[in-house]
Amino acid sequence: AQTVTQSQPEMSVQEAETVTLSCTYDTSESDYYLFWYKQPPSRQMILVIRQEAYKQQNATENRFSVNFQKAAKSFSLKISDSQLGDAAMYFCAYRSGGEDKLIFGTGTRLQVFP
Amino acid sequence: GAGVSQSPSNKVTEKGKDVELRCDPISGHTALYWYRQSLGQGLEFLIYFQGNSAPDKSGLPSDRFSAERTGGSVSTLTIQRTQQEDSAVYLCASSYLSGNTIYFGEGSWLTVV
Numbered sequence: 001a002q003t004v005t006q007s008q009p010e011m012s013v014q015e016a017e018t019v020t021l022s023c024t025y026d027t028s029e030s031d032y033y034l035f036w037y038k039q040p041p042s043r044q045m046i047l048v049i050r051q052e053a054y055k056q057q058n059a060t061e062n063r064f065s066v067n068f069q070k071a072a073k074s075f076s077l078k079i080s081d082s083q084l085g086d087a088a089m090y091f092c093a094y095r096s097g098g099e100d101k102l103i104f105g106t107g108t109r110l111q112v113f114p
Numbered sequence: 115g116a117g118v119s120q121s122p123s124n125k126v127t128e129k130g131k132d133v134e135l136r137c138d139p140i141s142g143h144t145a146l147y148w149y150r151q152s153l154g155q156g157l158e159f160l161i162y163f164q165g166n167s168a169p170d171k172s173g174l175p176s177d178r179f180s181a182e183r184t185g186g187s188v189s190t191l192t193i194q195r196t197q198q199e200d201s202a203v204y205l206c207a208s209s210y211l212s213g214n215t216i217y218f219g220e221g222s223w224l225t226v227v
Contacts, residue, residue, distance in 0.1 A: 004156075006156075037218075042220055043203060043205075043220045043221045043223075044117075044218055044219065044220045044221070045157075045205065045207070045218035046218075047215055047216075047217075050215070091156060091157065093157075100145060100147075100162060100164065100170075100209075101147065101159045101162050101170065101173075102147075102157070102159070102216060103159070104149075104156040104157040104158075105156050106154075106155060106156040107156055
């Protein structure tokens with residue numbers, strides 16, 4: 001069975017600095033997708049970034065980028081120029097290419113200090 | 115609607131009572147998911163509906179939990195004889211067909227006392 005591990009329960013960063021959130025996963029499949037979701041206090045999960053396993057190029061969305069290391073099964077999220085609004089829970093998620101449900105990690109709470 | 119809508123936003127119920135949680139997916143979305151988020155935990159998959167196919171119920175924790183989706187749109191998650199360990203946020207999500215981006219609602223926070 002696939003698993004997703006986030007080993008950092010909490011992280012903090014100063015405004016305008018860069019922070020990296022870690023995620024590792026375990027799978028024997030070759031076709032899959034990886035996601036980072038943000039959950040602010042409003043509880044709504046918001047998609048931050050998505051990576052297809054077949055793509056070698058790391059996904060980037062404005063200040064958010066990933067470091068996808070397929071052989072190491074690692075999928076970290078880098079947030080550049082951190083803003084106060086980035087404070088939230090961040091969840092890493094995996095989806096098999098043959099299934100539709102997402103498998104989530106336990107999350108990392110990010111605090112941003114002014 | 116513009117997004118996935120869930121009701122109630124918050125529900126406090128007595129142990130042993132039944133509760134119903136409602137999810138209204140984004141219009142046109144064929145796939146609908148229910149997840150449970152317990153305090154300090156990640157999201158636990160409960161059930162998945164896709165069009166007219168039989169739902170994937172593999173994540174339902176016990177037979178006290180059930181869900182239905184009427185007319186391929188609105189879904190109701192029912193928890194019978196609630197227990198304190200059922201206290202959690204129940205998140206609904208939808209997507210247009212399978213494999214596309216999944217959009218979440220704001221969840222229903224259930225507290226069983």
